[in-house]
Amino acid sequence: xxxxxxxxxxxxxxxxxxxxxxxxxxxxxxxxxxxxxxxxxxxxxxxxxxxxxxxxxxxxxxxxxxxxxxxxxxxxxxxxxxxxxxxxxxxxxxxxxxxxxxxxxxxxxxxxxxxxxxxxxxxxxxxxxxxxxxxxxxxxxxxxxxxxxxxxxxxxxxxxxxxxxxxxxxxxxxxxxxxxxxxxxxxxxxxxxxxxxxxxxxxxxxxxxx
Amino acid sequence: xxxxxxxxxxxxxxxxxxxxxxxxxxxxxxxxxxxxxxxxxxxxxxxxxxxxxxxxxxxxxxxxxxxxxxxxxxxxxxxxxxxxxxxxxxxxxxxx
Numbered sequence: 411x412x413x414x415x416x417x418x419x420x421x422x423x424x425x426x427x428x429x430x431x432x433x434x435x436x437x438x439x440x441x442x443x444x445x446x447x448x449x450x451x452x453x454x455x456x457x458x459x460x461x462x463x464x465x466x467x468x469x470x471x472x473x474x475x476x477x478x479x480x481x482x483x484x485x486x487x488x489x490x491x492x493x494x495x496x497x498x499x500x501x502x503x504x505x506x507x508x509x510x511x512x513x514x515x516x517x518x519x520x521x522x523x524x525x526x527x528x529x530x531x532x533x534x535x536x537x538x539x540x541x542x543x544x545x546x547x548x549x550x551x552x553x554x555x556x557x558x559x560x561x562x563x564x565x566x567x568x569x570x571x572x573x574x575x576x577x578x579x580x581x582x583x584x585x586x587x588x589x590x591x592x593x594x595x596x597x598x599x600x601x602x603x604x605x606x607x608x609x610x611x612x613x614x615x616x617x618x619x620x
Numbered sequence: 621x622x623x624x625x626x627x628x629x630x631x632x633x634x635x636x637x638x639x640x641x642x643x644x645x646x647x648x649x650x651x652x653x654x655x656x657x658x659x660x661x662x663x664x665x666x667x668x669x670x671x672x673x674x675x676x677x678x679x680x681x682x683x684x685x686x687x688x689x690x691x692x693x694x695x696x697x698x699x700x701x702x703x704x705x706x707x708x709x710x711x712x713x714x715x716x
Contacts, residue, residue, distance in 0.1 A: 418630055420711045426632060427639045427705070433655050434643030500651040503644045 438505050439609060440555055442602030449595025451477060456588035463581050470580070471533075478524075485517075505554050516547050534574075534583045541571030541590045548594050559598040567594035623707040626700055628673045633658055633666045638701050641676060641693040649689035667691060675700055 418426075455477040462468055469475075499506070523543065527536030545567035552560025570590035574583050629635050636656045641647060653663050670676045675697030679690045693701070 418632055418635070420708055422632075423625075423630065423635060423708055424712065426635050430636050430639030430655070431643050434640055437644065501644050501647040507645055 434501075434503070436609060437501050438503050438555065439606055440551075440557075440602055441606040442599040445595045445599030446603060449591050449599055451480065452591040453588050453596060456584045456591065460581055460584045460588075463584070508554055509551070512547070512550060516543070519543050534577060534580050537580075537583050537587050538571055538574035538577070541567060541574055541587060544590060544594050545571060548598070552598070557598070557602060559601045560594075563594045563598050566590075623703070623710065625707050625711075626704050628669065628675065629700060629704045631666070633662060634670055635704075637663070637666060637670060637691075638675065638693065638697065641691055642698065642701055646679075646690050646692040649691065652691060670697070673697075673700075 455473045458473040459470070462473060463470065520540065520543065523531075523536055523540050526539070527533055531539070545564045548560050548567055549564035552558065552562075552564060567590045570586050570593070574586040574590075577583050577586065629638060633656060636658075637652055640652060640655055649660075649663070649667070652658075652667075653660060656663065658666075667676070667678060671678045674694060677692045677694055679692070681688050681690075
């Protein structure tokens, strides 16, 4: 882009503004990979717990303990990347900053729930409350990114959570939990990823002049 | 009577820089250079002009022995940009 070579017309000014705002918008897009990984991990833990309840291979919470261990390892790796390797992003958007705080708050709330389950709330009710928490997080995410699939998914997730509240069998709660993460994280994650790939492909084609 | 278009903003590269920064919290110089398709020298000059006008804040630091420049739009810059867009809309409405 050159400067001061010619007088800008009003239409050209408007075009530049539009073009640059669209460029910045692309930075706000989420590739959905985080939702997909998180969603599949939760889904696997729920389904494996249901199978484990049937065949009694291990302790009831074996797969949830595994999930917790993997999550902790991932969190430690991320913290090391941020603090020790001083990984920085080239651009900071308002939504990225919001999500950083939101994710921290979300994990703290999850910890609250896990403690509550261990302090007597019980796993069936505890997981129902967790599903409610997922719905809240998904709604904020979808709204901030103006991503309709997540906004719709948040209400369906809450419906799963509400039904789970009335279940006494842990097996049924686990199936509802699996359904909630499938609708709340996995499906919107794959839609977001497909849209992100399309957008990135279009941008590459544009820059290559195709 | 039409408002005069802000001469600081009414330039291709400076307007692009401002439009980009208005949509984000802050951005590195290299990011702006890449997105505006400009040269480092030209961008440096225009960023300096925007800084002198008080429209952007420029923060220079070192990271792993390399200079790292980040830019951020100021409240004055936001106001100027809004006024520029309003003036532009007036021109375009009359032109229709």
